[in-house]
Amino acid sequence: MSDNHQPDPAQATPAAEPGSTTESPSPVDPLVQAQAELATLQAKSAELADQYLRAKAEAENARRRAEEEIAKTRRFAVESFAEGMLPVVDSLETGLAIKEATPEQIREGAEATLRQLLAALERNKVLAINPAAGTRFDPHQHQAISVVPSEQEANTVVTVLQKGYLIAERVLRPALVTVSAPK
Numbered sequence: 001m002s003d004n005h006q007p008d009p010a011q012a013t014p015a016a017e018p019g020s021t022t023e024s025p026s027p028v029d030p031l032v033q034a035q036a037e038l039a040t041l042q043a044k045s046a047e048l049a050d051q052y053l054r055a056k057a058e059a060e061n062a063r064r065r066a067e068e069e070i071a072k073t074r075r076f077a078v079e080s081f082a083e084g085m086l087p088v089v090d091s092l093e094t095g096l097a098i099k100e101a102t103p104e105q106i107r108e109g110a111e112a113t114l115r116q117l118l119a120a121l122e123r124n125k126v127l128a129i130n131p132a133a134g135t136r137f138d139p140h141q142h143q144a145i146s147v148v149p150s151e152q153e154a155n156t157v158v159t160v161l162q163k164g165y166l167i168a169e170r171v172l173r174p175a176l177v178t179v180s181a182p183k
Contacts, residue, residue, distance in 0.1 A: 084120030
């Protein structure tokens with residue numbers, strides 16, 4: 001046999017050059033890595049804190065604007081109502097200025113002024129609750145003052161003693177009514 005033996009390349013180890021290391025690259029220093037992570041987290045924290053403060057300021061501004069809008073709405077609603085009442089005041093003052101008015105003139109003036117007043121209330125969504133006799137009693141809009149014997153069906157309105165009023169579908173004052181008693 002021959003001594004021609006070739007070395008296995010997998011088993012061969014290269015010769016190390018002077019000054020070089022054969023180890024894998026050294027791991028990053030844990031302190032440097034922790035400091036880098038801390039800096040990243042601090043930057044993220046500062047960014048989130050800034051976003052929070054901006055969102056909080058925006059929410060506060062939106063709340064303030066909403067409150068101002070509500071205040072304006074209330075102020076102008078009263079202004080609109082008062083504007084509707086001014087012709088009524090003018091009519092009453094004009095009627096009172098006439099010293100020699102006859103009872104018929106006073107009555108005509110009062111009726112005209114009442115029409116003005118009712119029209120102004122209606123424009124401002126104040127509507128009368130004036131149920132007709134025989135209407136079913138509604139405790140949400142009527143207040144029963146008494147129960148009276150009647151030929152009508154039980155729990156129906158017999159008479160209206162005082163009209164009630166709604167403002168934008170909410171009861172401002174219920175109608176005062178007498179109601180028929182059960183038979």
